[in-house]
Amino acid sequence: MDLINVPNDKVRVEIKPPKINSDTIVYHFASIIPGTYAVADYGRFIEDIRAYTHQGKALPVQLRDSNTVVIANAKELGRLSYLVNDTFDAESGADVFGSKEKVIFSPSGTNILEGKQFWINWCGFVGYFNGLQELPYRIAIQHPIDLFAATAASDNDTSATSDRFSFKRFAEAVDNPVMYSKPDTAMFRVNDMDVLLSVYAPHGNVSAMQLKPDLQKMIIAQKTFLGKLNTTKKYAVLAYLTTSADGDAKGIGALEHNNSTTAVFRESMTSQDLINVISHEFFHTVTPLKVHSEEIRYFDFEHPKMSRHLWFYEGVTEYFANLFQVNQGLISENKFYDLMTAKIKASLDYNDALSFTTMSKNVLQDSMKREYPNVYQKGALIAMCMDILLREHSAGKKGILSLMGELVAKYGADQPFKDEEFIQTISEMTFPAVAAFLKLHVVGGEPIDYATYLKRMGLSQSTVPVAEPIVFVSNDQLYINIDEDKKQVVVAQPDDQNKFFTNLGLKDKDVLLRMNGLQFNAEDGSSALMLGYGLKEGAPVSIEVLRDGKKIIRNGTVKLNYTEEPGFRFSDQSKLQLKHSWLKN
Numbered sequence: 001m002d003l004i005n006v007p008n009d010k011v012r013v014e015i016k017p018p019k020i021n022s023d024t025i026v027y028h029f030a031s032i033i034p035g036t037y038a039v040a041d042y043g044r045f046i047e048d049i050r051a052y053t054h055q056g057k058a059l060p061v062q063l064r065d066s067n068t069v070v071i072a073n074a075k076e077l078g079r080l081s082y083l084v085n086d087t088f089d090a091e092s093g094a095d096v097f098g099s100k101e102k103v104i105f106s107p108s109g110t111n112i113l114e115g116k117q118f119w120i121n122w123c124g125f126v127g128y129f130n131g132l133q134e135l136p137y138r139i140a141i142q143h144p145i146d147l148f149a150a151t152a153a154s155d156n157d158t159s160a161t162s163d164r165f166s167f168k169r170f171a172e173a174v175d176n177p178v179m180y181s182k183p184d185t186a187m188f189r190v191n192d193m194d195v196l197l198s199v200y201a202p203h204g205n206v207s208a209m210q211l212k213p214d215l216q217k218m219i220i221a222q223k224t225f226l227g228k229l230n231t232t233k234k235y236a237v238l239a240y241l242t243t244s245a246d247g248d249a250k251g252i253g254a255l256e257h258n259n260s261t262t263a264v265f266r267e268s269m270t271s272q273d274l275i276n277v278i279s280h281e282f283f284h285t286v287t288p289l290k291v292h293s294e295e296i297r298y299f300d301f302e303h304p305k306m307s308r309h310l311w312f313y314e315g316v317t318e319y320f321a322n323l324f325q326v327n328q329g330l331i332s333e334n335k336f337y338d339l340m341t342a343k344i345k346a347s348l349d350y351n352d353a354l355s356f357t358t359m360s361k362n363v364l365q366d367s368m369k370r371e372y373p374n375v376y377q378k379g380a381l382i383a384m385c386m387d388i389l390l391r392e393h394s395a396g397k398k399g400i401l402s403l404m405g406e407l408v409a410k411y412g413a414d415q416p417f418k419d420e421e422f423i424q425t426i427s428e429m430t431f432p433a434v435a436a437f438l439k440l441h442v443v444g445g446e447p448i449d450y451a452t453y454l455k456r457m458g459l460s461q462s463t464v465p466v467a468e469p470i471v472f473v474s475n476d477q478l479y480i481n482i483d484e485d486k487k488q489v490v491v492a493q494p495d496d497q498n499k500f501f502t503n504l505g506l507k508d509k510d511v512l513l514r515m516n517g518l519q520f521n522a523e524d525g526s527s528a529l530m531l532g533y534g535l536k537e538g539a540p541v542s543i544e545v546l547r548d549g550k551k552i553i554r555n556g557t558v559k560l561n562y563t564e565e566p567g568f569r570f571s572d573q574s575k576l577q578l579k580h581s582w583l584k585n
Helices: 170-174 208-229 271-283 310-327 333-347 356-361 372-376 378-393 400-410 419-429 432-443 450-455 499-504 525-530 573-584
Strands: 010-015 025-028 046-053 061-065 068-071 077-085 111-113 117-120 137-142 148-150 162-167 178-181 185-190 193-200 234-242 253-256 260-266 459-467 480-483 488-491 511-515 540-547 550-557 562-570
Touching: 046 061, 068 077, 137 170, 148 193, 162 170, 178 193, 178 234, 185 208, 193 208, 208 234, 208 271, 208 310, 208 400, 234 271, 253 271, 260 271, 271 310, 310 333, 310 356, 310 372, 310 378, 310 400, 310 573, 333 378, 333 450, 333 459, 333 562, 356 372, 356 378, 356 432, 372 378, 378 400, 378 432, 378 450, 378 573, 400 419, 419 432, 450 459, 480 525, 499 550
Parallel strands: 193 234, 234 260
Antiparallel strands: 010 077, 025 068, 046 077, 061 068, 111 117, 117 178, 137 162, 148 178, 185 193, 253 260, 459 562, 480 488, 488 511, 511 540, 540 550
């Protein structure tokens, strides 16, 4: 791959194949990759495909579909060459074969910014020859001297302008993304694991060193929580801060890999955003990476067969991402209850009577795509209920984390389970109550009365204060307006109910210019709102406004807006020890 000479925002890739013994050979680009649950068809972004003999003579090439290249006279094949377009530029672009528009989730996509940044998910740059995807891959890259390759993989080339990576098979290459950019990195060590954080922030609003303290604190807590379950030796966090402008990434989130995470955040991201997203992905180092079905281990990149246990892979992971925070003292017990309450509320936006194994198995079908996000809501709640049952029936000695340890010991990364046997395996390893729960609620789809499970841990229903997630909103009232004529974001404060604004002394009709150095964009209302998302109570804040034609700066601390909503609080002292084992052991 040549990242130095980049004609028209395209990267030239040349493939030297192994010896081909058939008259024709098919070269595939991935239709879908692990960790994503929508068809991507990466071949849509490939053009100018050419095949040559060892002597340089052109060979016939035919496109069977967007992902399938058929090469004739394959026994003579010496080289395959093509150009790669990036997906960031066309996240809402039409399929070149005329099918329905597909948008590739940014963390699993590609970006080509000559001389500045390359977002390399290998599935967007290389494919595999039919039947040969288990052969080793050696990838050589020429790159500008001032661009650094951030990745969990090892560079086997000592040159300052070339890198060489080796992978055991195609799936391992896909599992090791790389980000090239001017160095903005932070490194630290947690026990025996090296952690690399690499940030690409085009406006320089966020740096790796700024994010390092919170990331380090989080991963130390995660490693402590997981104990021997985590055996990762090197972990890389690749963070891309999007401007959300045309041609830039719009898919906010992250994608897990065995030893790394690719994450796309808005420029207004906070350290808490980092914790919430990366903590989830880091827990994927346990499942599905160490506990998974045959559908995951032998992933079919062309015609994927999905596992019926997506509820487990994503649900348990999301539950751990919340549980570890209270377990390690990063949040209070009440905050944890509020997080679970929010998931209960959010889960009711989906079909609450749907079998989660059925949904998981058929997640690629159009009828199920809308239900998929519920794995992060109800999936986590299912894991919570399992955890509660395990604690109750083991007198606090066993929970879902210890169950995960038993599953890792039974299977591990290279020994997948049979999809149809997993529920029975968990049932045999636990208690009849857990088996009955899985049969009734996970397989059968019976709605769950979460209050009855939380009561087992001493919690009762109560009215609790809940912070509004965006400080510009209070009790469903929006306290900013967009003046489209003047292209300004303006304070709209008809009363004194927005505590964030009143605490800073802002007034109605103040024009919002910047907050904590970030500019309010009147042409993008969602980005203006997101500047007020995820702020912490008491955190320092500085807002620059235009008032009566004069610029003034208001400095102070964040005061959040709260509403009273139904929730849960601990009330049964007879359950104190059991509750402690659930949240702290």
